[in-house]
Structures are given as structure tokens and as C-alpha cells.
Amino acid sequence: MDTDERRGAAASSAIPSQAGPAAAGGAPAAAHIPRQLWVDEPAVRRRMPDPVRTAAVRAVLIMSLTIILAMVAFLCTLAGSWLAFPMVLTGVAGTVVATWSVLDVWVTRQVWNQRNGVVSVPSSTARRMRRERRAARRAARSRARREARIRRRGEGRLSRA
Numbered sequence: 475m476d477t478d479e480r481r482g483a484a485a486s487s488a489i490p491s492q493a494g495p496a497a498a499g500g501a502p503a504a505a506h507i508p509r510q511l512w513v514d515e516p517a518v519r520r521r522m523p524d525p526v527r528t529a530a531v532r533a534v535l536i537m538s539l540t541i542i543l544a545m546v547a548f549l550c551t552l553a554g555s556w557l558a559f560p561m562v563l564t565g566v567a568g569t570v571v572a573t574w575s576v577l578d579v580w581v582t583r584q585v586w587n588q589r590n591g592v593v594s595v596p597s598s599t600a601r602r603m604r605r606e607r608r609a610a611r612r613a614a615r616s617r618a619r620r621e622a623r624i625r626r627r628g629e630g631r632l633s634r635a
Contacts, residue, residue, distance in 0.1 A: 523590070529582040533575035540568035 522530065547561035 523586050526579065526583045526586055529575075529579045533572070533579050536568070536575045537572045540565065540572045543568045 521527075543561065543565045547558060547565045550558035550561050
């Protein structure tokens with residue numbers, strides 16, 4: 475629902491006392507529909523499959539921890555703490571793991587699409603298959619009509635001689 479539609483819905487659901495002379499003249503206020511607090515809108519994109527979503531959540535968590543490690547390493551380096559060197563090493567290891575987790579999301583998505591995704595058939599092939607199915611249906615219908623006509627022609631006679 476666009477903003478204009480929302481505004482139109484809000485304008486149409488005016489308070490009965492402000493609706494004008496018809497509402498003030500004793501007309502029933504049944505036409506008044508209260509404005510909803512929450513309006514469900516259809517999703518623009520489809521929901522990610524469960525394995526891909528779990529891999530993505532895992533990747534986000536690992537990346538956020540890696541960013542925190544990098545910040546701690548940077549602050550320890552500025553402070554001249556003895557913890558700076560171990561934190562830098564941990565940050566490098568975290569970067570490797572975060573990269574691996576992002577690749578895991580990509581691979582999981584590809585595998586899911588390959589196993590459960592839409593089979594991509596060129597439209598020309600699909601068109602040809604539809605044409606063949608239509609032709610087969612037409613042929614079956616004409617065959618059925620022909621058989622019905624033969625049966626009707628033979629009815630009512632005792633013999634063909």
C-alpha cells in the first residue's frame with residue numbers, strides 16, 4: 475500500500491461527527507470503520523530458505539564478532555597494551571573465519587537453488603511444449619467427436635444392409 479493509498483484510507487475513515495450533515499442528521503454510524511494500527515503488506519521478495527537463512531545469521535554473528543575483535547585490537551595497540559599482539563592474531567583468524575562463513579552462505583544458496591529451485595527452461599522450449607500439449611488435447615477432442623458421430627450414425631438401424 476502506497477502512501478497515497480494510506481492517506482486516502484485515512485481520509486475515508488473520518489470521525490462521524492466530522493463527516494458532515496448526513497452523519498449529524500441521525501444517519502447510522504455503521505459506515506465508520508476505525509483506522510487499523512497495523513496493515514499487512516505483501517512481501518516484495520520471497521523469504522529465504524531455512525538453510526540459507528541460518529547460514530546468513532551465522533555469518534552476520536561471526537562478522538560482528540570479528541569487527542569487535544578488530545576494534546579491541548586497535549584500541550589495545552593505541553594503548554600500548556601487551557594484549558595487542560594476541561588480539562591482532564585473533565582478528566586475522568576472525569577475518570579468515572568470517573570470509574569462510576560468507577562463502578558458506580553463497581555455497582548454501584547455490585546448492586539450495588540447484589536442489590529445490592526453479593528449473594530454468596528457456597521460454598522458447600516452454601512455448602514449444604505448451605504448443606505440443608495443446609495439439610495433443612485438440613487431437614484427443616476431435617477423436618472423441620469423431621467416435622461420437624460414428625456411434626450416432628449407427629443408432630436407430632437394425633442392420634446396415
